[in-house]
Amino acid sequence: MSQHEASLPGKARLAGIAANGWKPLFLRWLTLPTAAVSALLIGAAIIAVMGANPLTGYHALLTGAFGGSYALTSTAVKAVPLLLVGIGICISFRANVLNIGGEGQIVMGGLAGAATALALPNLPKIVLIPLVLLAGCVGGGIWGAIPGIFKAYRNVNEVLSTIMLNLVAVQLMNYLLAGPMIDKSESFAVVGRIPQTRLLSPNSWLPIIVPGTQLHLGVVIAVLVAVAVYVLLRRTGVGFRIRSVGLSTDASRYAGMAVKRTTAMALTLSGAMCGMAGAMLVFGSISHRMVTDGTLSGFTGSDGYYGIVVALFGGLNPLWTILSAFLFGGLLVGGVSMGIALNVPYSSDLVTTIVGLVVCFVVALDAVRRRANLQSGPASLRQLLTRNWRAPADSGPRAAPVPAIQPAIEAAVPLPPPPVPELTPADPGEALP
Amino acid sequence: MKGKVTKARWLLLPAAAALAVAMVGCGSSAKPASSAGHQLKVALITPSATNDLAFSQAMYSAVESLKTKYNLQISVQDNMYVVADAANAIQQYAAEGYNLIIANGSQYGSTVQQLAPKYPKVSFAWGTAGSTFNMPNVYAYQAAANEGGYVQGYMAALMSKSKVIGVIGPIDVGDAQLYTDGFKAGVMAADQSATVHLSFTGSFSDVSLMASAAHSYVSEGADVLTGSSQSVVGAIGVAKSTSVAWFGTQWDQASLAPSDVVSSQVYNWVPVLDQILTGIKAGKLGGATYSIDLGNGGEKIVFNSGYPLPASVKSAGLSVLSKIESGTLTPPQ
């Protein structure tokens, strides 16, 4: 919906929807699932061409993701780091900072958490678990603060510094896990060394809240964090400054805000969230160790990139991000099951391809949907399609320009409504194109 | 045109919805049909591609080759470099009642350690590693890569004219560590004065780094190179273009550089799998560590007939080989 609409109180919004007809609502809610399904159809075609059975595959995808309590809990557990990274991205993107360093921040958080658990294994559970999660925040926060400070105070572009810091983080992880933090216990010393830590203290394991499944406390914590960050962004001074700086650094500066500090703070908080995701990965894992195979994605599962996708699908709103993280987690978890069901050796690549297609389709159709909403509801689908390709022939009152890096914040963060241009008969200059 | 596009979009959604419903409702279940007779269900989880000319391919081909002998129903998940996803897959296979799950990567060990007690009827095979965690349903397998490394290192020292030899490892762990250590020891045993350079690229899969390291060694005067992991293809390419000799491991790499590969230490996991599968059939689900080495035929030095290796070097190598086979010589680990 346009910024104007979003600021209206509930009843007026409903009235507006009723007036515009059901089509905009239809478009808003069903475009995204349509996109996902379209991508999956293309995926089915690819599966068929490669010689496997798409029906078997997709059946396994859906049942592996959502079919039964075990699947649902696996999806929820997979969604935890996605959600946390997504929340971090919500924060940084609101401040107009592109945080591509999620992968490295996850790793640093994991390392910090693991180091804490190795150093203080005998603390009681009630102290150790929050402590390791906090350590994860600190580790990731530092890794976010570095590019944050570089950007704020030295104008080093964050895309560059975060990508470079990812590279540094993986080497640091390899060095620490094969060196100072390695498991020196007998059973592994026999044949070569495995770059992993000792079994971490059971006091640090995230407790399973549904016995018989993998569902651990981290799920609850992540949801609470999502709510907390939502409140932070909407209701606190810090959040206001972050959003304000994201919309206009000049205006914020004139308003007396510490723009540089806020920018650095946004990246730091973003990193902290990713760091907590890393700690969750370590302490919620089946193996209860931190282990590396030498690559970033071996530990993170590319959550640093998927989290960006999840955040943007959630409209940069931490609460919606909970849902999109769950759905995306389902796609990834179901993908493993699909791989097993398809039973061809290259199935993991196949699943990756389909995930990529889903992302592309959803992001493309989401853009179409947003353009439709910006122009206050087309009268027909046909108008919607033609409108995007050339200048609108009969648009209504024009919405204020929207900074494109924050696509859907107009839906979630109402700003004061822009002045609607008043059309008077005596004003020939206000021409409708 | 616009009208057609519009109409198509309206059809898309209900069609997609119908398809989704059909898939969930009518799609067959995940388990492929099993043929008559007692089938053993074997799952293989491996961190790189099954055509990686190295670690994964060696195990994959071994498992496939035993398919008819043991009437196996095989399911393979490759490229499982994300340990958490691999853990998920292992757990799913275990829950589906697979008889044997081969976790082909040392990074999976900690997962196996946690999961094995939960599925006591499933046999887990883990490698390359030497510990079964004292669990009755865990097998471990390892490769005495240092043995073949020693033999090849010995030959390398003898045949090298510049007496500068380059060794490129991926990461200093597991069988890569064993191989590079063994190779270096073999060089030293043959010729104390030879120079062996050893470095690690830090990645199992980065081909460019291997190629760069190889270039580096060649510029430093090396005329013999060796290395381990699936990324060595980069180094072999350099060996080929600079006409430098190459010793391979894990897979017969002669086809990659037919006139430059001297020999390869080939892994043959079939003897190990034989013992594991026979044990499972007899009810023994674990508790043993198996090793492939030059003595039991699990490792073989395969000479490349296309390489003009001086007969004296070859016979020296073969005599070292037989000493190791018979146990009179134990290469250091």
Added chain:
Amino acid sequence: MNHFFTVAVLSATVASGIALGCPLLLAALGETVGQRSGVLNLGVDGIMLLSAFGAYFVALRTGNIALGVLVALGVGAVMGLITAFINVTVRAEQGISGIGIYIAALGLSGMLFERYVGTPLPITNTRGPFFAVDIPLLDRIPYVGTMFFKQNVLVYLAILLILALTFVLRHTTYGMKVQAAGENPAAADTVGLDVSRIRYSAVIFGCTMAGLAGAALLIVDGIFQENLTQGAGFIAVALVYFGGWRPAGVAIGALLYGLTGAVILTWKTLGIIPLSLSDLAATAPAVIVVLALLFLVGRYRQPTALSKPYLRGVS
């Protein structure tokens, strides 16, 4: 350490650094043009992978590397068309559409590789212009000759491209149009420029360069493997920022990154860097690039409309 300062080692190191930096440079140059027109493309890595696979497949089947390079260009161009469609026509969120393309191309290249190649063989043609072009006379200059004048043809092409792109961006009408589309598309639109078409051309060029970069990487490595690029495309994107959206700056960044990596690798192979510090040393190229940007490089503003889709009347 005195081993390092021998001619053979030094020149091999520099040559290696240049050869390794070449794919980065090609991809970064293409991305520069794309970003100057206002489109952020994070899918470069995936496009490099897919083109590298295409080049590999064709070169393997036909034995003709030049044909492989052409195929890589073609794959890059097609991916450019798709990228441009998603980013310019559909006006999708550029950051994630790029990541989506990256993920899809990563999976697709790996899948096709495993399914259709089976056990891979190296591409056979190890002689010829794609491996080393010896520039007559110049390559005989001591020290410098082997470093700079025995590279593969794509390196020379990259150098020519730096000059050509600098010229095009600064002194041609097309270059002006590209900059206009990236700085102030609304104004450009008012003046009558077709912002969409300019962005399309810039993005297609950028992705074609990424395709060429994929071919260059394949040639350097001699064979295709899963995830051959190992994130090189992202480094290329980062280098665009380092270079201040100027081809010359990007070239310096690529050279810095490539050379540092080559030096570190050589020091590792010489034993100057002990094994225990091997991982930490590998962080050097990244750290040096960031430090260089911190302390040495001037401040360049990014194209104002970068990553902002343009829709007349709205943005």
